[in-house]
Amino acid sequence: MKNEINIGLLGFGVVGSGVAKILQNHQDDLRHKLGVPVVIKKVLVKDLHKKRETILSSEIFTNDLNEVLGDPSIDLIVEVIGGTSEAKKAIESSLRAGKGVVTANKDVMAVSGLELLKLADENKCDLFYEASVGGGIPLIRTLEDGLASDRISALTGIVNGTTNFILTKMKHDKMTYEDALAEATALGFAEADPSADVDGIDAARKMVILASLSFSTEVLLEDVFVRGMKEIKEGDLELAEQFGYTVKLAGSAKKDEEGIEVAVEPVLFPNSHPLASVNNEFNAVYIYGDAVGETMFYGPGAGSLPTATSVTGDIVAACRNLLLGVNGKRLHAPQYARKVKSDSKKFARYFHRIRVKDEVGVLTKLTSIYSDYDASLATVIQHPDKKEAGADLIFITHKISRQQHLDIVKKLNETPEVIGVLSHYRVEGEE
Missing domain, CATH: 3.30.70.260 (ACT domain)
Incomplete structure (x- = not known):
């Protein structure tokens, strides 16, 4: 029986520092749930000399990935580097080293998720990625476990907080797109380059992950029909309101005997629809199951602590598996062949x-x-x-x-x- 679980944290930005803060502040709760403490043993950063507000010892910071992966006392890797190439290589190296991985990286999981899950299975490791979609909303775990006995036929939702914040300001505060985007950037909801958000690419990546899980099949980014919010023209929001609708940049996925369809685009929702009242940076996903019927999951879709909460939830799940000796026991092969509707x-x-x-x-x-x-x-x-x-x-x-x-x-x-x-x-x- 392990006396403690040691974590190798890759990245110490907005999410990484949030994970560290939660692990520090909730140590008593974690010890109660797991029976052992969870300790951050190493932290990978680019700049060792950067000033950081943390109580973590400066001695555990390193800029050498091999120092983290080569430490035999480290049980679990938490990847919050961001980006694609470097993060994917780090996840691959971690799994090959026999260390389970928790990641928040939607870009990597949307493009290479099936490949990485297969690698995790081959190396008898866990790979958890709850925080890749929906910030603090437990969507991945719900689809994998809570609704595992159901058959999901469709889902639709708001999965990008930046565009939802902008549309909320445009509708309720009568802001221009440019002013709403500027406020989103100032509040930290939008990146310096917001194109992935406003062009629908970020939401498309998340829908690839959700559709693959919901329908137990391979879904590629190229399968997603994508239109961004720049397609919304002046006067459209007011016209929609006159007809009793609200415009949202939404993702949707459906599956029937003809195959699957996945899209991200501006959609008119009736004002009576629950998604029409989801405002600001919040996300919500509406899921249709044969048994459960209609159910909606709602919560903050971005931010340091909401996302870090999802990462920490995965850490707890991975730690439990390690303590019980069942890590890497879940197989991730798709049940159905890929079939995309025309x-x-x-x-x-x-x-x-x-x-x-x-x-x-x-x-x-x-x-x-x-x-x-x-x-x-x-x-x-x-x-x-x-x-x-x-x-x-x-x-x-x-x-x-x-x-x-x-x-x-x-x-x-x-x-x-x-x-x-x-x-x-x-x-x-x-x-």
Whole structure:
């Protein structure tokens, strides 16, 4: 029986320092839960001379990864370096050295998760990654354990706190996109380069992880249809509100006998939908199971301590496995072969905002285009444009395929009477 569990902490930034703080402040609780103390034995950093606010001894800091992995007393590696190449190599080296790994790295797990989980199985090690999605929300553990006996058919959610904060400020405080982004950056919710967030890439990586787990199959980043929040045009939030909707940058994943579909895009949610009221930097994921029905998980999606809480939860799980001698016993091979739907098999309702010339017969011409593609319209409204010549037509379709939607938008943009399709969104919920 071990007298203590020794941790090798790779990285001491926002999340790493948060993990250290929780382990220090909650040592009595951890000892009670595990029966032994959990001690940070080594910390890997880039700059040994950087000033850090911590009670950890300066002697345990190193800039040599081999010093951490080569220490036989270290039982578990916690990777919070960030980035991809360096972090992946560190995880691989740790697993090959026979040390279990806890990581918060969504970028690595989205692209190389299956490969790394296979490596963990081969080396009889644990690889936990709860903090890679949803900050402080226990999503991964819920899908792996809590809903393990259920069959998940779909999930949809807000998995990026930066974009949700920006959209909240734009809707409720009437901020411009630029001002809302500036405030998100000042508060630490957005990176200096926010492109991964606002272009939907961050959310796409998280949806790869969630969909792979939910459907027990391999999902690749290239399988995800991605549109970022820059597609949201001026006036769209107000128009959505007039129709009883709220715009959110959301991830969605579905599985049926035809295969899987995964997307990240701006979506119109009815104001009655629980996700419509998720504001600021908070995340929420709505899960549909055959047995459990509909259930939602909500909480802070970013920040030092919420993310560090998820990392620490994984540390406790990994420590328990070590103490019980069952680490590396869970197999991670996908149950089902990868099968991705074509756009002609993905169905939803769509909102189209079309700028047209103010001429007789335009409405008839446009509705005939929808008819030509076997698409019927649930809502047709005309908005005069007071600033420019022309008018905006607002169409909301009944359910059509994504391929029909794309074909219609392309045809509309080629029509002489159309100045341009200003914006288009998937509409969530039943008609």
